[in-house]
Amino acid sequence: MRYVICLLILFMMLLGCANNNNQASPPSQNNHEVRVKQTIPPKQEITDDEKVSTRLEKLAMQVPDVEGARCVVMGNTAIVGIDVDSSLDRSRIGTIKYSVAEALRKDPHGAHAMVTADIDLNARLREIRQEIANGRPFSGFAEEMADIVGRMMPQLPKDVRVTPHQEDQRKEDQQKLDQSHM
Numbered sequence: 411m412r413y414v415i416c417l418l419i420l421f422m423m424l425l426g427c428a429n430n431n432n433q434a435s436p437p438s439q440n441n442h443e444v445r446v447k448q449t450i451p452p453k454q455e456i457t458d459d460e461k462v463s464t465r466l467e468k469l470a471m472q473v474p475d476v477e478g479a480r481c482v483v484m485g486n487t488a489i490v491g492i493d494v495d496s497s498l499d500r501s502r503i504g505t506i507k508y509s510v511a512e513a514l515r516k517d518p519h520g521a522h523a524m525v526t527a528d529i530d531l532n533a534r535l536r537e538i539r540q541e542i543a544n545g546r547p548f549s550g551f552a553e554e555m556a557d558i559v560g561r562m563m564p565q566l567p568k569d570v571r572v573t574p575h576q577e578d579q580r581k582e583d584q585q586k587l588d589q590s591h592m
Contacts, residue, residue, distance in 0.1 A: 462481070462483050463481040465519070466481040466490050466514060467479045467480060469513050473509045473510050473513055475495065476492050477494060479491065480532065480539050481539075482538050482542070484555045487522070487559070490510065490520075490523050490526070491526050491532035492527050492532070494527055501587075503527050505583070505584065510525050512572070524559065531558055534558060
């Protein structure tokens with residue numbers, strides 16, 4: 411009797427495993443592509459260089475501790491140079507530069523602009539801006555602009571992603587910096 415029960419249990423187990431093997435590997439014909447919506451606005455065509463330059467300069471000047479700003483537009487790329495107090499420490503200048511990038515991020519043309527606080531690059535941007543205002547063709551500055559873009563480490567406004575925690579931390583850091591300069 412035991413022998414019959416053992417065979418019956420063994421037979422059921424074999425049948426159960428055989429059924430599971432057929433269902434264990436589902437068909438792999440469900441290849442689905444994942445599509446992601448772009449969250450950064452597309453780069454808009456700049457049709458009026460002077461108007462865009464002036465607007466981005468004004469946006470940069472609205473940031474506290476920015477003493478001066480200049481913007482040069484080359485094709486569809488804008489480079490914004492900012493002047494800050496030379497006595498500020500490097501981390502404070504980085505905070506100001508980041509704040510300018512945040513301000514520019516809200517502008518359709520500023521979202522793809524590059525921001526620099528480098529003294530040498532600002533002097534070069536100032537000279538280029540003056541030459542353009544004097545009527546010199548922009549084609550003469552193409553190589554110099556390429557050097558500027560290659561030299562600078564850009565802080566692109568479109569790359570600014572601030573979580574609520576980071577925003578709170580930035581405000582705390584800003585308050586500490588403000589208190590240390592008093």
